[in-house]
Amino acid sequence: MQEVNKKCRWRNVPYTNGYYQVSEQGDVRVVSKKCRMYADGLLTDQKYEAVPVVLKRKNYKRIELLIPAVTLKTEWAVTDTAVSSLIYAAFHGLSNIAPENILHLDANEQNNDIRNLILCDRDEKINFIQKNRDNALVFQYPTQTATGFKAYSPARRSLGISEYDLEGKRLAVYLNAAHLSYVRGINIQTIRKVVSGFKFLEFNNRIFKIGFGPAHVDAHLIAEKKMVITNHTASNKEKKIFRYDTLGKLNCVYNNLFEAAAFNSIDLNCIKDCMRTKLQYKDYIYLAID
Numbered sequence: 129m130q131e132v133n134k135k136c137r138w139r140n141v142p143y144t145n146g147y148y149q150v151s152e153q154g155d156v157r158v159v160s161k162k163c164r165m166y167a168d169g170l171l172t173d174q175k176y177e178a179v180p181v182v183l184k185r186k187n188y189k190r191i192e193l194l195i196p197a198v199t200l201k202t203e204w205a206v207t208d209t210a211v212s213s214l215i216y217a218a219f220h221g222l223s224n225i226a227p228e229n230i231l232h233l234d235a236n237e238q239n240n241d242i243r244n245l246i247l248c249d250r251d252e253k254i255n256f257i258q259k260n261r262d263n264a265l266v267f268q269y270p271t272q273t274a275t276g277f278k279a280y281s282p283a284r285r286s287l288g289i290s291e292y293d294l295e296g297k298r299l300a301v302y303l304n305a306a307h308l309s310y311v312r313g314i315n316i317q318t319i320r321k322v323v324s325g326f327k328f329l330e331f332n333n334r335i336f337k338i339g340f341g342p343a344h345v346d347a348h349l350i351a352e353k354k355m356v357i358t359n360h361t362a363s364n365k366e367k368k369i370f371r372y373d374t375l376g377k378l379n380c381v382y383n384n385l386f387e388a389a390a391f392n393s394i395d396l397n398c399i400k401d402c403m404r405t406k407l408q409y410k411d412y413i414y415l416a417i418d
Contacts, residue, residue: 136174138368139218139325139357139383142349144202146368146381148179150214152325154240159381161371166372167414181211183238188228190255195227205288211240216247219325220337221349221357228253229342235260242325247290247340255417289319290341291334294351297342299334308336328357356387357399367416369399374411388414 136153140146147159156179161351163175183194196211210227217223219242231248232239235257248256289308291300302308307315314331322329322338329336330349335347369388372381382388389396394410400408402414 141200141214142217142223142354147202150211150218152219152242154211154215156195156211156214159378164378165377166193166378166415169262184208186227188250188418189256191257196238196240204206206260212245214247215240215242215347218293221328221355222337223346224347224393225345230254231339243323246287246323247337247341248339249342252340265384287338288340292337292345292347292348294333294335294347300343301340326357353375356390367418370415370417372413372415374408385416
């Protein structure tokens with residue numbers, strides 16, 4: 129059985145009840161079948177199983193790309209989804225971002241490290257691939273000037289930042305983090321955390337994302353507070369919270385303790401007591417799992 133990387137950050141894939149999770153490096157895992165039942169206070173050592181990644185062929189204006197994708201099986205449907213799309217849903221709160229709207233900065237579609245991904249529109253991606261795919265050692269990044277779009281810039285610090293409203297409509301594009309910080313009065317370090325998925329970066333009913341994003345994104349996960357992200361690093365990673373019913377069946381996995389408390393309207397200390405004693409609370413048992 130393929131091993132999963134436990135050292136990096138993992139976040140739940142939305143709409144899978146937390147059964148599926150994606151890492152900041154682009155790996156995907158699923159809660160093992162043996163771990164979906166809880167009895168006698170014991171769980172199997174094999175908490176997760178790696179989900180195989182396959183390469184799907186996509187054509188964009190005569191450019192053929194191999195897109196890493198996985199098959200997700202839920203009680204509602206079986207879907208094939210690009211790994212890069214899962215990362216934007218899990219770490220950035222943006223659902224249904226198509227692969228053609230996600231730019232890989234090293235021009236390698238198979239490198240889905242979160243630091244390698246920014247938003248883009250389709251034409252920008254095609255232009256970027258045409259310019260970089262034959263010489264990935266010389267990176268050139270799309271940027272913008274005060275008078276409009278400039279094709280490419282060798283300076284990574286020139287990556288633009290798109291501003292969206294809570295309905296997902298793009299309102300503006302800023303030249304870079306410094307420009308956004310000056311115009312909107314947001315701390316520049318806070319802005320930079322968005323590219324690593326530490327923050328959704330919602331500010332004054334606006335959403336900010338790295339890159340010259342598409343005209344519209346699905347932002348309801350942020351607008352409706354569907355996820356709770358805390359500022360933990362990989363070295364101080366959060367434990368997942370597994371929720372079991374009275375029959376011992378796993379029915380939901382939460383990204384962290386704060387999310388479990390928020391979604392179940394339970395005081396934080398109550399969940400902590402429940403996990404420590406392994407006793408039932410309001411028809412559920414909560415366990416912290418690495």
